[in-house]
Amino acid sequence: MMNIDLADALEIASEKKRKKLKYNVQWNRQHRRYDESMNEAINNNNTAVSDSGCLVFPPSINTNDALPVTVSKPTAPTDNDTADEDELFYNDEDINTPLDLNDFSENDEYSTSSQLENIKQRLHPFTDVSLEAFSHEFLHLLRKSNVSKTHAQNYLTLIKNILPEPNSIPKNMIQLYRQLGINENLFTKRIVCQNCLLNISSTNIACPRCGIIIIMSNTSNVASRVIARRQQLRQQETAHQSTGYGNSTAISSSQYHLLFFGDNEERLILPENNIKKFIDDKAIVMIDRKRKIATIEAQGSLSLCQAIRQSKLDELEQIPNIINRDIDNFDVDNGGASDNEQQFDENDEEVNDTYIHSQVLKQQPTTVQRTLNDINDPSTDISVSKRRRTHLKSQLHDKNRPIKRLRPLVHDDDSENEETRSGGTAETTNTGQQLQVNPQAIYSQIDGLFNAMTNTIERRFTHFDKKIERLTQNNFYDHSLDLFREKDETFESTVMYQNEDLLRIRAKDYGDYGRLLLRKLYSKQELAECILPTGHQRYRRPPLDNDRFEYLHKAVATKFRLSNLHYSQFYSKLLRPKLADFLNDERKRQNKEVSMIMITDSNDNSTS
DNA sequence: ACAACTCAGAGGGCTTACAA
DNA sequence: TTGTAAGCCCTCTGAGTTGT
Numbered sequence: 001m002m003n004i005d006l007a008d009a010l011e012i013a014s015e016k017k018r019k020k021l022k023y024n025v026q027w028n029r030q031h032r033r034y035d036e037s038m039n040e041a042i043n044n045n046n047t048a049v050s051d052s053g054c055l056v057f058p059p060s061i062n063t064n065d066a067l068p069v070t071v072s073k074p075t076a077p078t079d080n081d082t083a084d085e086d087e088l089f090y091n092d093e094d095i096n097t098p099l100d101l102n103d104f105s106e107n108d109e110y111s112t113s114s115q116l117e118n119i120k121q122r123l124h125p126f127t128d129v130s131l132e133a134f135s136h137e138f139l140h141l142l143r144k145s146n147v148s149k150t151h152a153q154n155y156l157t158l159i160k161n162i163l164p165e166p167n168s169i170p171k172n173m174i175q176l177y178r179q180l181g182i183n184e185n186l187f188t189k190r191i192v193c194q195n196c197l198l199n200i201s202s203t204n205i206a207c208p209r210c211g212i213i214i215i216m217s218n219t220s221n222v223a224s225r226v227i228a229r230r231q232q233l234r235q236q237e238t239a240h241q242s243t244g245y246g247n248s249t250a251i252s253s254s255q256y257h258l259l260f261f262g263d264n265e266e267r268l269i270l271p272e273n274n275i276k277k278f279i280d281d282k283a284i285v286m287i288d289r290k291r292k293i294a295t296i297e298a299q300g301s302l303s304l305c306q307a308i309r310q311s312k313l314d315e316l317e318q319i320p321n322i323i324n325r326d327i328d329n330f331d332v333d334n335g336g337a338s339d340n341e342q343q344f345d346e347n348d349e350e351v352n353d354t355y356i357h358s359q360v361l362k363q364q365p366t367t368v369q370r371t372l373n374d375i376n377d378p379s380t381d382i383s384v385s386k387r388r389r390t391h392l393k394s395q396l397h398d399k400n401r402p403i404k405r406l407r408p409l410v411h412d413d414d415s416e417n418e419e420t421r422s423g424g425t426a427e428t429t430n431t432g433q434q435l436q437v438n439p440q441a442i443y444s445q446i447d448g449l450f451n452a453m454t455n456t457i458e459r460r461f462t463h464f465d466k467k468i469e470r471l472t473q474n475n476f477y478d479h480s481l482d483l484f485r486e487k488d489e490t491f492e493s494t495v496m497y498q499n500e501d502l503l504r505i506r507a508k509d510y511g512d513y514g515r516l517l518l519r520k521l522y523s524k525q526e527l528a529e530c531i532l533p534t535g536h537q538r539y540r541r542p543p544l545d546n547d548r549f550e551y552l553h554k555a556v557a558t559k560f561r562l563s564n565l566h567y568s569q570f571y572s573k574l575l576r577p578k579l580a581d582f583l584n585d586e587r588k589r590q591n592k593e594v595s596m597i598m599i600t601d602s603n604d605n606s607t608s
Numbered sequence: 609a610c611a612a613c614t615c616a617g618a619g620g621g622c623t624t625a626c627a628a
Numbered sequence: 629t630t631g632t633a634a635g636c637c638c639t640c641t642g643a644g645t646t647g648t
Contacts, residue, residue: 531617581636584618
């Protein structure tokens with residue numbers, strides 16, 4: 001019986017040994033050949049990448065030979081598999097598209113064709129994520145998070161630095177904008193006194209003219225203004241498209257009209273040639289291919305119309321401070337934000353992104369200029385905000401009365417795309433669907449985004465932390481041990497054990513030193529059978545002799561100048577895990593050694 | 609009493625250093 | 629260039645401890 005068990009054990013052990021060796025050999029072959037191929041491919045211009053982003057080796061390299069085992073092709077990294085991002089396997093089905101590994105970000109000027117080619121690029125050879133997708137996602141995130149240009153640049157630099165080389169991420173935000181076809185500065189940050197509209201320096205804590213203290217974080221105010229501004233942009237775009245605003249004749253018009261739309265209580269400023277017909281004090285305009293009748297409240301220059309609109313809004317808003325309270329009340333009244341509303345906000349931003357980043361810039365320069373001015377114009381911003389608040393305030397008194405929105409006019413060719421982008425949510429108003437803006441939904445959405453970002457960043461930092469810790473632990477001269485040191489602490493010059501100075505043992509780091517000490521202080525059998533002191537009764541293995549282990553503590557602390565105060569922490573956090581692993585591995589080694597000896601003996605016996 | 613948490617052992621897999 | 633050994637990391641499991 002005993003012999004049968006022993007034979008089985010030996011067979012299992014030898015099988016494991018063979019398996020292990022086979023695996024190691026296969027692994028080394030794969031990675032060596034892969035590394036060579038990678039280097040060669042990257043160094044040569046004839047490297048290619050498939051549609052899925054995988055490197056394709058030059059014809060001289062037989063990928064089948066290089067990779068005896070076909071494994072899964074790389075996919076876009078997810079949050080859960082970041083630890084496996086270094087695993088790079090290539091499937092031989094990915095042999096197609098040429099890869100342009102030239103770092104286009106080096107060049108500031110691009111031709112249109114080269115831009116298109118670059119946009120189709122992957123972020124780097126080891127991912128399926130395209131540069132275009134990343135750029136859009138990144139810009140979207142920056143906008144959602146209200147990240148400043150400076151910080152955006154910092155994030156971009158960080159991402160570029162941590163990605164594998166070569167990668168196609170632009171070096172700065174300007175290049176990233178250009179890569180997306182955005183050649184204008186879309187947003188200039190200004191601090192404006194809400195009371196007198198005076199530009200205020202960022203160093204001021206109060207408006208120099210009216211003395212109002214600047215409050216840096218009026219969240220509800222900001223959220224309301226963002227929503228209102230979006231709507232204003234959309235309406236302007238609608239008006240532009242529906243009335244042929246983009247053509248040169250429209251731009252050349254110097255006569256503007258301030259129009260009031262009674263159906264949704266909105267005010268728009270339109271050039272004269274965008275108005276289809278005048279009937280007394282009414283104007284007929286085409287919006288969304290529908291005739292809309294508006295009351296002309298003013299006519300003249302653009303600035304005049306803006307001023308009058310502002311005054312109209314000021315009249316409506318006699319007590320500015322009531323607005324925030326009203327919005328809060330509105331929040332309470334509409335406490336349960338519907339999914340549709342949240343979905344609208346998301347889609348609304350999507351559409352606006354597209355609008356700002358692509359459509360606007362494709363219009364003629366003067367139109368672009370004007371649209372951008374509108375975006376950056378604080379007066380527009382504030383006036384829209386007030387209009388929006390007034391609108392909300394009116395909603396308080398009649399919650400059943402819907403806020404109608406003007407749907408952006410889309411051409412026939414684009415109508416389907418527009419529907420797709422809007423996702424068929426409350427944002428589409430073909431059927432006059434009603435829309436209510438609930439700031440609570442905005443806040444919850446912002447919170448959700450913030451939490452998601454925080455979680456992602458935390459995971460990344462944890463990952464980096466582990467890597468960094470691992471690197472620093474391997475560095476003998478690193479400063480991480482400084483945490484466990486105290487100034488002016490004296491140490492003995494020798495730690496004698498059996499007439500041998502343990503400090504004279506050379507090691508590359510404290511882990512190595514600890515292992516060497518264990519080998520010095522204990523026999524192989526002890527290392528194979530025992531666990532670290534102080535063991536517990538519940539462990540079947542006995543602890544190593546504690547008296548000798550004290551020599552180890554003393555030698556390590558002395559050699560690395562570790563303070564008595566912090567040594568226990570150093571030991572438990574840094575050294576102990578290494579020694580525990582060492583004992584574990586030592587057991588593995590000795591078991592393997594024994595099994596090999598037994599196999600050899602049994603083979604000798606069988607042959608004799 | 610039970611769940612949640614902590615700690616240590618064990619095993620498998622991956623990386624790196626080194627020698628043949 | 630290749631194979632091997634050692635170290636390290638990760639995960640699972642079991643047992644004890646702690647808090648409710």
